[in-house]
Amino acid sequence: MLTNKGKYGLKALVFLARREPEELALVSEIASSRGIPRKFLEAIMTDLRNAGFLSSRKGKAGGYRLAKPASEIRIGSVIRALDGPLAPIPCASKSNYQRCEDCDEESCEVRWLMVDVRQAICDVLDTRNLAELSAQAGLLALIDEPCP
């Protein structure tokens, strides 16, 4: 599941990706622009900074910006940082594997299935970066408009 935390975090990153790379943005600016609770977003930005996606400057005239080019930020790693493993169940996770207490790892049918699901999810999220995500949306919205 993508939680609000993950959703808000991605929106904030898209916001930053669409600015000049060096320009600092305020949490309050992002929050009001995207309808995100300010205090909640503050906490999320801290996580994103700790995960290496953002850099910040404190004090007056401070703010956040991307710590690296948007094209180098994989969506999968963002969601992992905010919401945890992409796998539907811990025993199918690569990044954070945890053995099931109640089933045998090798013979469990459900696990084999969920490994395939995890792979399918990763195939989408780990092959897209923030630059693609922020570029894409406007185009798709236009394509969907009916012809005049």
Next chain:
Amino acid sequence: MLTNKGKYGLKALVFLARREPEELALVSEIASSRGIPRKFLEAIMTDLRNAGFLSSRKGKAGGYRLAKPASEIRIGSVIRALDGPLAPIPCASKSNYQRCEDCDEESCEVRWLMVDVRQAICDVLDTRNLAELSAQAGLLALIDEPCP
């Protein structure tokens, strides 16, 4: 996320798929065989029956069996019945779409992304049926054994 409810439900269905189609199985039998809490499994079996996957007989010598051939039970529909929509976020669901209150449906970048994730998940889970799931596991376990 696949909850314990979904996991237990799938395991119970696999158990039933490996029996003679008409033979009734007891909840207590399935529960002890697969390490599932009996009372919890009882509730899950009720859900699976209400969703049309199982039929039951009450009273002494009662029990559960598949309501239709295992090959006609799609894994995706089982998980939807037990754990809800497969989409990571309600605004990306086909089976149970719900509009986001805080973003614009057409221009939201996150939504377009999650539609692709949902499609990837459904491509795995809606193209597999219970017969395949119950047949597969044993083989894979063998393949993984090192050669003597």
Next chain:
DNA sequence: TCTTAATCCTATTAAATTGATAGGAATAAG
């Protein structure tokens, strides 16, 4: 130096979801 405005830090909390458990009613076989 002082004011102001921002990030940063710690703690708390309310609501929802998950993962069960308890106790017994209804049903049917033998």
Next chain:
DNA sequence: CTTATTCCTATCAATTTAATAGGATTAAGA
């Protein structure tokens, strides 16, 4: 009738989610 099962309703504890509160720290600029 006894026994064994599904079925039904209610309850509950733990965890996760989604925030909010209050202030400490930092730095720009007057």
